Each structure stands twice: as C-alpha cells, then as structure tokens.
Amino acid sequence: MTGNALLDRANAQAQIDDKLKSMEQARDFTAEQFFQSLRLYLEQSHAERVKAYDGVVLWGGNTVRTLFLLNGGSILAFITFTGSLIGKGDKEAMSRGIEFAQLLLPAFVSFIAGVCLTAVVAGIAYLNFSAAYNVRPQPVDAYKLINKQDASPPAPHMIKILNTTFIFAAILSCSSLVCFIVGCGFVYAAINALDI
Numbered sequence: 001m002t003g004n005a006l007l008d009r010a011n012a013q014a015q016i017d018d019k020l021k022s023m024e025q026a027r028d029f030t031a032e033q034f035f036q037s038l039r040l041y042l043e044q045s046h047a048e049r050v051k052a053y054d055g056v057v058l059w060g061g062n063t064v065r066t067l068f069l070l071n072g073g074s075i076l077a078f079i080t081f082t083g084s085l086i087g088k089g090d091k092e093a094m095s096r097g098i099e100f101a102q103l104l105l106p107a108f109v110s111f112i113a114g115v116c117l118t119a120v121v122a123g124i125a126y127l128n129f130s131a132a133y134n135v136r137p138q139p140v141d142a143y144k145l146i147n148k149q150d151a152s153p154p155a156p157h158m159i160k161i162l163n164t165t166f167i168f169a170a171i172l173s174c175s176s177l178v179c180f181i182v183g184c185g186f187v188y189a190a191i192n193a194l195d196i
Helices: 003-086 091-135 139-146 156-194
Strands: none
Touching: 003 091, 003 156, 091 156
C-alpha cells in the first residue's frame, strides 16, 4: 500500500470513529432527555396523587362529620322536644310527651344505629388511609425506576386492605344514611299518630 492509501484509510477510519462517537453522544443525550422527562413526569404525577389523596381525606372526613351531625343532631332534637313536652307540667302535655317518646323509640334506635355505624366508618377510614399511604409509591421507588433498578411493589395484603376497607366504609356510610332516613320515617309516623 502506498502512503496516500494508508492516509486515506486512516482518514476514513477517523471519520467513521467520529460518526460513531457523534451517534453515541446523540444516543446518550436522547437517553438523558428521556430520563429527565421521566423524572419530571414522576414528580408531577406524585404531586397530583398527593393532592388527590388530600382531597379524598378531606371529603371523607366531611362525610363522616355530616353523618354524625345528621344522626346525633336528630337524637338531641327529639330528646329536647320530648323533654319540653313532658316538662310543661300539665297532665295532658305530659301524657302526650310520654306517648310521643314511646312512638319515637324506633326512630331513636335508628339514629343511634346511624351514629354507631358512623363511628365504625371513622375507624375504617383510618385503616384505609393508612393502607393507602403504604401502597402509594415512595420517592425511593421513583429513584430506583429512574436509575434502572427494581422498585419494590406494594405489598399485596396492603392492596387487599385498601380495597376491603374502602368497600366496607362505603357500605357502612350508606347504611348510616339509610338509618337516618328510616329514623325520619319513624318520626313522621309518630308525629302523624299524635297530630302534633
């Protein structure tokens, strides 16, 4: 081979090496862009999940407070109303108050059942929020994903607890509301029976 041929071959090899190096740099740059966008997506996704979770906690707490207020307020209102009838002093008002209290007994039991169910819902909500916290991916899992390591999946029993407590809380909340509605029906019947 002549000197020019060797020089041309060396130049060609240098061009190929430069092209390969450029392609490798472009690939590394594309991979870095991908991981940066993935990191940004994970941060935004986590922030939105935390915001949604906080909203669920807020509305769940409001629902429990509302159910306590409906059922507990009804109990207080009817104890006060019955007490005022009995406490008037005349015999007719006292006998009507006692009769009204006896007619209100099923409504009173229904409202008490609603309060008890709501208290159970509050306890179940604590278990549900605790399980939701443990199921939600932690920042270390996102870090492992970005760095191509295996992230630890949530424990299957925590997912079962989360789903089960959610279903029980929903059923018991609806049952508490049904207790309030049934109690209102008993009150309506008691008022109609006495013509108060």
